[in-house]
Amino acid sequence: MDVAPTRWHSWCSGQLSEGCKRCVEGRKLVLFITGMCAQKCWYCPIGENKYGHDVVFANEWKLDNPNDPVELLEEAKLTKATGAGITGGDPLARVDRCVQYITLLKKEFGKDFHIHLYTPLKLVSKENLTKLFKAGLDEIRFHPDLDDKTLWNRIDLAKPFSWTVGLEIPAIPGYEKQTKELIEFAHKKVKFINLNELERSDTQAEHYTLEKKGFKQKDEISYGVKGSKDMALAMIVFAKSKGLPAHYCTAKLKDSVQVKQRLLLRAESTALSYDEKTEDGTLLRGCIYLRGLEPGFETKERLAAIPKAERQRLLEDMKSALMKDGLPENKIHLDAAHGRLIVPRLVIQKKKKVLWKDGVPAFVEEYPTADALIVDVQFAK
Secondary structure (H helix, E strand, O other), rough: OOOEEOOOEEEEEOOOOOHHHHOOOOEEEEEEEEOOOOOOOOOOOOOOOOOOOOOEOOOOEEEOOOOOOHHHHEEEEEOOEEEEEEEEEEEEHHHHHHHHHHHHHHHHOOOOEEEEEEEEOOOOHHHHHHHHHHHHOOOEEEOOOOOOOOOOOHHHHOOOOEEEEEEEEEEOOOOOOHHHHOOOHOOEEEEEEEEEEEEEOOOOOOOOOOOOOOOOOOOOOOOOEOOOHHHHHHHHHHHHHHHOOOOEEHHHHHHHHHHHHHHHHHHHHHHOOEEEEOOOOOEEEEEEEEEOOOOOOOOHHHHHHHHHHOOOHHHHHHHHHHHHHOOOOOHEEEEEHOEEEEHHHHHHHHOOOHHOEEEEEEEEEEOOOOOOOOOEEEEEE
């Protein structure tokens, strides 16, 4: 097992786990099962909209009704996923929900749809692991508390089940001793260890104390923390000496490989015939927003203040006016969720003066995700 860079901007010894293989292809659906967690790691990067909230996201798509997760299957299809990674929070805080979703995904996409799950050790029990295994979980990744060895023995509870067991922890500069102790303890109990680049977060949650502890960004571009890479590579060498395959997953891998590939796949599924797709997976679109709902400060709040049915009605009227003016119906997409019509960019360019009478025309670059996160907007003047 040589320690070597991969073509995905990471380093490893041995083979990637099956879950990681799907990830680097952009084929792994990220299933955020809940923001509830008792471990409260001081480096947890989860933002305020998820941390401590019992919410579910399939990639960027928030599920309206977790008990009837129709969006989950739709997102998996749109991104051409061949697997899913269940994360949180602590997924075991909602273990029955995990079981429901694992069962649903396996039924819909077959037994080869690979599912892995990350969890701290606080809620690991024979009962919970049995539930997950019977539902069809393929791979479980434990996230032990490096500051407290009390629960490390719970890793042994996974041994009776015929799935892949691994470790996944951040590469924390200054935690070489604790990480070596974990590898020493677990190298015969697990099949791999993933070391994630420690990253700065924009969260202001009280639990998050990364900056207070003196950690610095390695540069102005990346959120990666200075020293994390060197620490991780040293741990890979140590793991290699114990016969344990190891992988250092960088922030660049997540952003430039995993997310980019998934965006490209979703763009293929969701782009309208007249959208322009970029090499980064974003969409260039012409949009006509209902007045007052154009992108800007507090757009989400303004959208929420107008019932969707009312937005639908107003947009239908705007669509009818455009059709009377000669624009074919197949060149107009009604997007009530975001209070807009999507049309060819050329229409915005040619008719911008007329369009300002009833709405706000704009040239938009956005991600092809359920939240349609905007990269750039230029209002047509």
